[in-house]
Amino acid sequence: MLELTRITAGYDRRDPVVREVSLHVAAGEAVGLLGPSGCGKSTLAKVAALLHRPDAGTVTLDGTVVRGWRHRAPREQRTAVGVVFQQPRLSADPRLSLRELIAQPLRSTGRRRDVPERVAELAPLVGLSEELLERRPHAVSDGQLQRACLARALVLEPRLLICDEMTAMLDASTTAALVAVVERYRSESGAALLAVGHDRVLLERWCDRTVRWGERTAGSERVAVG
Amino acid sequence: MTSDHDPAAEGAEVPVLAVENLSVRFRMRGGRDIAAVTDARFSVAPGECLALVGESGCGKSVLASALLGLLPGNAETTGSAVLGGDTDLLTADERTLARTVRGRRIGLVPQSPAAHLTPVRTVRAQVEESLRELTGVRGSALGKAALVAAARAAFPEGHLDRYPHELSGGLAQRAATALALIGDAPLLLADEPTTGLDRDLVERTVDELRRHTDEGRALLIITHDLAAAERIADRVAVMYAGRIVEIADAAPFFGAPGPRHPYARGLLDALPERDFAPIPGMPPELGALPDGCAFAARCAYADARCTDERPAFASDLACHHAPTGRTHPLKEAADA
Numbered sequence A: 001m002l003e004l005t006r007i008t009a010g011y012d013r014r015d016p017v018v019r020e021v022s023l024h025v026a027a028g029e030a031v032g033l034l035g036p037s038g039c040g041k042s043t044l045a046k047v048a049a050l051l052h053r054p055d056a057g058t059v060t061l062d063g064t065v066v067r068g069w070r071h072r073a074p075r076e077q078r079t080a081v082g083v084v085f086q087q088p089r090l091s092a093d094p095r096l097s098l099r100e101l102i103a104q105p106l107r108s109t110g111r112r113r114d115v116p117e118r119v120a121e122l123a124p125l126v127g128l129s130e131e132l133l134e135r136r137p138h139a140v141s142d143g144q145l146q147r148a149c150l151a152r153a154l155v156l157e158p159r160l161l162i163c164d165e166m167t168a169m170l171d172a173s174t175t176a177a178l179v180a181v182v183e184r185y186r187s188e189s190g191a192a193l194l195a196v197g198h199d200r201v202l203l204e205r206w207c208d209r210t211v212r213w214g215e216r217t218a219g220s221e222r223v224a225v226g
Numbered sequence B: 001m002t003s004d005h006d007p008a009a010e011g012a013e014v015p016v017l018a019v020e021n022l023s024v025r026f027r028m029r030g031g032r033d034i035a036a037v038t039d040a041r042f043s044v045a046p047g048e049c050l051a052l053v054g055e056s057g058c059g060k061s062v063l064a065s066a067l068l069g070l071l072p073g074n075a076e077t078t079g080s081a082v083l084g085g086d087t088d089l090l091t092a093d094e095r096t097l098a099r100t101v102r103g104r105r106i107g108l109v110p111q112s113p114a115a116h117l118t119p120v121r122t123v124r125a126q127v128e129e130s131l132r133e134l135t136g137v138r139g140s141a142l143g144k145a146a147l148v149a150a151a152r153a154a155f156p157e158g159h160l161d162r163y164p165h166e167l168s169g170g171l172a173q174r175a176a177t178a179l180a181l182i183g184d185a186p187l188l189l190a191d192e193p194t195t196g197l198d199r200d201l202v203e204r205t206v207d208e209l210r211r212h213t214d215e216g217r218a219l220l221i222i223t224h225d226l227a228a229a230e231r232i233a234d235r236v237a238v239m240y241a242g243r244i245v246e247i248a249d250a251a252p253f254f255g256a257p258g259p260r261h262p263y264a265r266g267l268l269d270a271l272p273e274r275d276f277a278p279i280p281g282m283p284p285e286l287g288a289l290p291d292g293c294a295f296a297a298r299c300a301y302a303d304a305r306c307t308d309e310r311p312a313f314a315s316d317l318a319c320h321h322a323p324t325g326r327t328h329p330l331k332e333a334a335d336a
């Protein structure tokens, strides 16, 4: 499903935060990528989500090598991947209601007509009431907003879901609820999962296997062996 | 100063903080009221750590802001929060809070240390400024005092000349803790000090806070991280929908026999190392709380009494079906 090969990436070519990292996620598989905060695993998640162009290495999605990132990624690749980040407030447009937020990917891919049906399917799945759907981000809790962000990530029915510290700010019950939503979606769709996080107990419970981010040692390669 | 929590056990020691019937209401436009905190009652003794746990939006951060006098203008507080037996934090004026309380009598360990530190100044400059302000140390003695202050929070000397953005999450947390300790405040208030830190760092951070508590300070830690609470706390207060629903000693709460309140039980059962099962539904809005128990809509043991009548907080518990253990359905199920 997803093949990351010797990825080097970062924000300064002279000092990349990801160096020569390889990772493999098979179709339908749930892989946990475990690492300390600030290690570069979020950057790798952005590369895998086609949101950040790596300096070197290749990303292969369903057997096709990725050649463009962000808006330059071909639509069928972009829509194959759904992503949820740690901080819902940074990834949600404050002017949109939760309903509009969830519908955003449908609108931007010209599927406006599907909005009512898909939102009606997803809202109960993530536990959002009609009343909550009409609110804007400032009027809901972090947990409620993250529920909407998860629905947004699922709205195009991705074959790969990437959750980057999705529950790091959330309480135990909301964490368990969101993981249950992801797992229900995966069991129905067969989608694969890359869950990036720092909580070993959580990722080991959630995923088929976990991969530990290599220790940072000066000069040596850091390879997450897939 | 007396409080409900058994002060006799500690001798007649004055609690560092005694909170009685603390409520916070936000007046919203259109006359709507948000009941962010209602009738909170707890105390913290010297050398003791109380963990206030609950999910985001349950009112625990509002409670912390109330104690620091940092609530917005549309907030109304009632009740009392007496510091050291003599200063009510709810009625003290801003001048008193700024000059004698914050930093001097309450040290704040902030939620996001990187944001709390001043970005354009080195850690050394910030530590020295706090020392000048809070301890009166001046001149050539400052350099040495800064080293001592850094060492207390295990902040490495070699990193003192770095700027906050050059620090890892763990070191930023230690820098913030070093600042919080400078005034030698008898009460430390830590607001979600472990958010976003990985497990090893969570453990190191709470172990360091525990060490400062063992030196005789009182620590009130506000967190949604139950593993962190288990590691550090002597007692746990569980907050739900603006109310404290249970206060318990940490060992029986996290171990056997476990929490008495159904919400607290559900929260622990949701942990990935336990059942990993969410509590169904979501908490009610603080602006539209039901008449009865705020947890009734999600509680497997709710009956007509629960939906009609709000359970009072008595014997450290607010639940109609728990106090004796005999009538508690959870207890019965566990015994069966």
Ligand code: SF4
Pocket: B261, B262, B263, B293, B294, B295, B296, B297, B299, B300, B301, B302, B303, B306, B311, B318, B319, B320, B321
């Ligand atoms: S009072 Fe009733 S509804 Fe509330 S927690 Fe207790 S049993 Fe459940």
